[in-house]
Amino acid sequence: MxxxxxxxxxxxxxxxxxxxxxxxxxxxxxxxxxxxxTSVIPGVAQSNVKSIEVEVLVRGLSAGDFDGLLAEFQEDKQASIVIRNQPAGTVEILDTERLPRTTPVPQPDGTVKALPDPRPEVALIHDMVLTFGSQAQVTSAGVVIEGTKKLKIGTPIRLEGRTYDFNGSVITIRTDVET
Known part of the structure; x- marks a missing residue:
């Protein structure tokens, strides 16, 4: 054979x-x-990872029970974030600040005052500044979350939680935060 x-x-x-x-x-x-x-996140030096705080401006949020939403932020301090349609992990919600809804009203002397908006349909539309904390790599090009998601002022962010999903825009990034 x-x-x-x-x-x-x-x-x-x-x-x-x-x-x-x-x-x-x-x-x-x-x-x-x-x-x-190599690892999935190339080039991330663990020594450059710092605690950061980010303030996000949320405008025109339609919410029937806005006080309940603020209470949920206090109760469940974790939220998922999405940066440029890419999931970027979870963050800790540190603070929320309700912004007043005002409208410009001309005065008899020619000046303009910002007074509370009296329109009934505006009662369900809210503005707020939301502050969250996270860990990020601080590089010469800026702040990088989750190894590849650059975070800069003006970056649109989507926050997702148990009962909410809304968009905001980054207005402040603080990298000198004490842990």
Missing amino acids: KIIDSKGRLFGKVSILDLGAAGVILLAVAGIFFFPG
């Missing part, structure tokens, strides 16, 4: 090409599991 027959089969049963393909696949799988290479 020949070791390799005229059709290129080993002992007349298995093709040599099939054995070669199976060997390449086994080597690839072994290479993936035993030599995985």
